[in-house]
Amino acid sequence: IASHVLYLHLPVQLLPPQNLSVRESSADFLLTWTAPDGSQGLSNALEYEVTYKRDWESWEKAASRLLSNTTHCHLSHLIPGSRYVARVRARPEQGRGFSGQYSEWSTDVSWETPEGGIQPRNLRCLFNGANLLMCSWEVKKVIATSVIFGLFFRATPASAEEECSPVSEKALSHVPYVVQSCGIPVSNVSSQSQYQVSVRIKTEEKLIEGSKNIKVQPPANVSVELIENQEYELRWKKHGLQYGFIKQQYQVQFWKHNQYEKVNDGSWVSPCLTVQTINITNDEPPFIFTDQMLSPSTKYWGKMRAMVNNQDYQGYWSEWSEEFTWKTENALSPLVLPLILPALIITLLVVAYCSYKYFLRQKKLWEEKIPNPSKSLLIQSYLK
Template identity: 75%
Template sequence: ESIPMKSLNCYNDYKSQVTCTWMEHSEAHDLVGMILYRRNEDMFCKRQTENDLHEAPDIYVHWVCRNTTEYFGIGVDDFYGFRPNKVLQAELDVDLFQNVQPLPPQNLSVGSMTSGDFLLTWRTADGSQGLGNALEFEVTYKREWESWEEAASLLLSNTTSCSLSREDLVPGSSYIARVRARPGRDSGFSGQYSEWSTEVSWKTPEAGLQPRNLRCLFNGGDRLTCSWEVKKVITTSVLFSLFFRVTPASEEEECSPVHEKTLPHTPYVVQSCEIPVSNSSSQSQYHVSVRAKTEEKLIEAYKNIQVLPPANVSVTTTENQEYELRWIKHKFIHNYSITQRYQVKYWENNQYEKVTYKVQENRPACTDCRQKHLTPSLIFR
């Protein structure tokens, strides 16, 4: 019910005068005004001001309308109505067969085939079965995390099933598909697509640890962008890189840098790299491959020596009342004469925190541990 009709109130003096009040939205009034009529006769209406209403301005225009009549009594029906002050009308001659919008296909389902492919099936909606074979169908499918703008699309006629090859699907991925119908181009009917059917989902089996979904797109100018997917946990140990050849006889080149983006809700990441294209008109066939990148690190042996600990450590008392530590030094390959530096530690038994240090240069003995530095009758280590 419109605002004018909701707000309409009428009363009379049961003698000669009828009075009505109503309102309309001010913005609507600026576009089209409404006229109140009684028994198909327009009433005389006057706009009420804020002073008349004794209220603050609001978003409505208020009206008071009056009319005179001689007919009052039981059984005399007074019908009131509104009409716009402009003709608001649209007309159209409709050809049923040229303005068809079918109902969405029903019972969309998916099943796996022995070949490893997946079969989508559906049926025409009950209300559209009169169109028979006049319909064609659009099937779109995508991975769960992709947008529908990125979805693959298939256009089919005279069938209510569709086989999706495993070669066109990414292993270990969750997919969603949907289907809609429209009159076929050669059916004699025309119109527009139905709404989409309900969605159906399935998951493709895993296919090992190999890089998957390698694809390349040329921007038409100077860039060939290639992307692939690998398991995220592998990338902590293995670096993947893109290698390419401009011609079969040309030297293989490595693309750099490689960018990485995490895929939502999957254990995979997308890696990509841009190959510069200098002359697409003369060479348009590129060979690309993704494989683990060889990593090497130079560690120079002579700068990274860790000698074995001295062997046969012993302690003896000398004639000068000193203690002498002796050991056998580590020997290097080919008896290389490399200076070895020794660090001697000694401490009172069970008091390692009070270690005494002594540095000894290239001598497999220490004689500075004089007896006067040690407490008698105690065991040292």
């Protein structure tokens, strides 16, 4: 039977610290807690490990602080606009006659740091030990879409400032920030190497030629009317430019009304919408829809936009005009005529034949009613 002699001071595993709380102080946050239950005899011989992180980070990447004989900790240089989580564990301080392992972790405590401005946050640089200094920083998503930030560095305080390139970007999950990063090549690896890095807004200059960036107003009063021979006339009012010699071209999109379907929210969608597009090069109206371009007895919707049409002037399509509508009239289908024509001809022939027979019969009856001397009995007896 194996037996051991155990001394109460060796080893010791305490209960977790209790009553964690965080409050904001003048320049940082103060984390406080109380000693574990049953540790009164060790109150002056305890050491604590404090770990804290942003709530979406893993505990493996958490920052850690070791403290002795104190139940509070100042947490500074926290990232603005972030939610943090902290926890604490305790063990007997080594060299005080006691030894043992850490307690279990305390319950977590969380808090939020105030929002910062538009400036990037959490600039960090890590050297890979060979030839690259990788720096990263965080930018709000809404800012990153409209403002470009660059990483600038000096290899020595006396060297010229350079810009790091290229800058890559990766979205962070569950937070409205993106991580931007860039690697600085290191050519001289020395313990005396001192890089100065900063992240700031980049200013970009671009020469914009007015003649190459014209965006006209969309056409107005767009309408379609029937003219003749099942043709329809498209008319519009163009917005003229200051210089009348600059011509415009147009694009029309139109579709059948019955290709729309109404959904639950009241809006109209079209899973089977077939949009037809026509490019119009003439500067002034009208444009003619031929009968081959439209279907009879159909309601159409359309919209129109404009753009400059000149080799010396370039630009972009205008916004679409207000949608307009028109309805085509009934028309005899081309497929029906070949079927009707033979039947019509046969009908006419039958009617003509019947009319001819009727005419002959009426003529015979009429002739029989006319007196004929050759058939008179008196004349026949006289001739005898």
